[in-house]
Amino acid sequence: MEKLCPRFEKAMGLLSTRWVGLILFELLKGTKRFSEMEADLPISGRLLSDRLKLLEKEGIVERNIYSEFPVRIEYSLSQKGRDLEPVIKEIQSWADDHVTADEVQEDTEKLND
Structure with missing residues (x-):
C-alpha cells in the first residue's frame, strides 16, 4: 500500500x-471584524471564535488588536492564508461547474432535520 503524504493529509x-x-x-474579500463575520456566516459566535483561533494557530489568519475604546479586533489573512486564494478559487470554479442547486438544497434539508 502506498504511503500517504502527511503534509497533504x-x-x-x-x-x-x-x-x-x-x-x-x-477573509479573501479583505480584513473583517469578528462581528462582521458573525453576521455574514451562518455559524455561532463560539464556533467562529474556535475556528479563527485554529486558523491563527496555523499561521493562516492574523488577529490585529487596536487600542481604541471600545477595543477593535480585526482578522485578516496572513501571507500563508493569501497563498490559499488560487486553491479556494479553483474549488469555487469546480463547484460552479459540478455542484447542482438540487444537491445544495438536499444538503441544507439534511442539516435542518
Missing part, C-alpha cells in the same frame, strides 16, 4: 474542517 484535514473554507472565502 494535514492540509486536507485543516481545509475540510467544518466552516474553515467559508471563513477563508470571507
